[in-house]
Amino acid sequence: MKHKPLTYREIDSTNAEAARxxxxxxxxxxxxxxxxxxxxxxxQGENEWVSDPGKNILMSWIVYPAFLSVQDQFQLSxxxxxxxxxxxxxxxxxxxxxxxxxxxxxxxxxxxxxxxNSIMGGQIMHSIVGVGLNVRQERFPEFPWRATSMFLETGTxxxxxxxxxxxxxxxxxxxxxxxxxxxxxxNRAYLQRLFRLDASSEFTHGRSRFTGVVRGVDDSGRLRVxxxxxxxxxxxxxIRMICx
Numbered sequence: 001m002k003h004k005p006l007t008y009r010e011i012d013s014t015n016a017e018a019a020r021x022x023x024x025x026x027x028x029x030x031x032x033x034x035x036x037x038x039x040x041x042x043x044q045g046e047n048e049w050v051s052d053p054g055k056n057i058l059m060s061w062i063v064y065p066a067f068l069s070v071q072d073q074f075q076l077s078x079x080x081x082x083x084x085x086x087x088x089x090x091x092x093x094x095x096x097x098x099x100x101x102x103x104x105x106x107x108x109x110x111x112x113x114x115x116x117n118s119i120m121g122g123q124i125m126h127s128i129v130g131v132g133l134n135v136r137q138e139r140f141p142e143f144p145w146r147a148t149s150m151f152l153e154t155g156t157x158x159x160x161x162x163x164x165x166x167x168x169x170x171x172x173x174x175x176x177x178x179x180x181x182x183x184x185x186x187n188r189a190y191l192q193r194l195f196r197l198d199a200s201s202e203f204t205h206g207r208s209r210f211t212g213v214v215r216g217v218d219d220s221g222r223l224r225v226x227x228x229x230x231x232x233x234x235x236x237x238x239i240r241m242i243c244x
Contacts, residue, residue, distance in 0.1 A: 002030035002172055005165060010053075012040040014060035015116055015130040022062070022118075022126060030175075032168045033060045034161070056149070057133040057164045061171050064126050067179055073117055073124060074221025075183055076175075077101065078190040080129055083174035084111055085193050087167045093153055098145075098195040099214075099223045100236050103133075108148035110134050133167070135160045145243045191216055202242040205234070209242070 011017050014033045021027050037053040051058060065076055077100065084103050085095040088110070095111075096104045103111035114130035134140075134149035136157060151157055178186055191197060197214050203225065212227035222233035 002168075003028055003032070005032040005034050005059075005168070007161075008033070008035040010037040010039060011035050013038045013130070014058055015114060015128050016040070018060040018062055018128045019116070022128075027062045029062065029064045030168070030172055031062045032164070033062075034058065034164045036160075051132060051134075052137050055134075055136040055160065057131060057135055057160045057167060059131050059164050059167070061129040061131065061168060062126060063129065063175055065124050065175075065179070068124055070119055070122055070124060071220060072183075073127075074217070074219075075178060075186065076117075076127055076129070077113065077115055077221065078186050078217075079174040079178045080113055080115065080131075080171060082186060082189050082193065083170040084113070084131065084133065084167070086174065087170040088150075090170075091150060091154065091156075093150065095193070096195040097190065097193045098241070099217060100221065102145070104195055105148055105153050108146040109143070110148050110150070110153070129171070131167070133163075135163060196241070204240045204242060205238065 008017070014035055018027070018033050021033070035058050038051065038058050068075055081097045081103065085097060088095040088103070088105065093105050098104050101113040102109050111131065111133040116128045116130070118125040134147060136151050137149045138152060140147040174186070194214065194216070197216070200211055200213055203210055203212055210227055212225040215224040215226050215231055218224055218233050222235050223239060224231055224233050225239065
């Protein structure tokens with residue numbers, strides 16, 4: 001971990017606080033904002049992130065990936081996803097990456113990622129990486145995709161605070177790898193951990209439903225799915241994998 005984190009008992013969301021901090025003055029790259037509870041936690045789009053107070057990792061991590069073109073911004077998502085699976089692996093949890101922004105253990109969602117990039121003149125000015133990782137929570141509302149936590153998977157009860165600081169270290173390592181020209185290695189590792197790669201799955205696309213096979217992710221971060229002998233690429237919210 002590169003810097004002492006900014007910690008809060010309760011805020012609206014760590015991503016919102018990061019944005020406020022960035023508007024009032026630059027935060028150093030690798031800075032982390034951590035809270036025990038978010039009153040307005042968000043997932044992708046209009047989704048809400050639900051978390052019991054003091055039970056989970058709720059954090060945002062700020063970086064300045066000027067070395068990435070706007071077209072390659074999904075590389076940051078790959079590096080972040082891998083860092084989280086690295087961290088979970090260090091705690092004896094085998095995790096997979098469900099495109100575009102979820103981490104699964106035993107097919108259940110344990111972590112969500114929300115990356116917000118500030119882009120100006122075709123350049124990424126900064127990125128706010130929000131991470132919600134279930135640590136001690138035992139009960140969850142009904143979601144389209146079943147949820148789990150580190151405690152439910154391992155039976156080990158660990159405080160979220162120290163874990164968040166440890167996770168920041170894993171994020172720093174994968175980011176430094178990406179910045180140091182390790183994109184190809186990151187791409188290979190990402191594919192190895194991509195959920196249901198080369199397996200038949202059910203999807204919805206608009207109002208239609210079809211069976212397809214995940215064949216990877218293209219350079220712009222769209223999911224490549226083979227159906228009917230043809231491979232098509234889909235952007236965020238264009239396609240959804242159905243939970244079995």
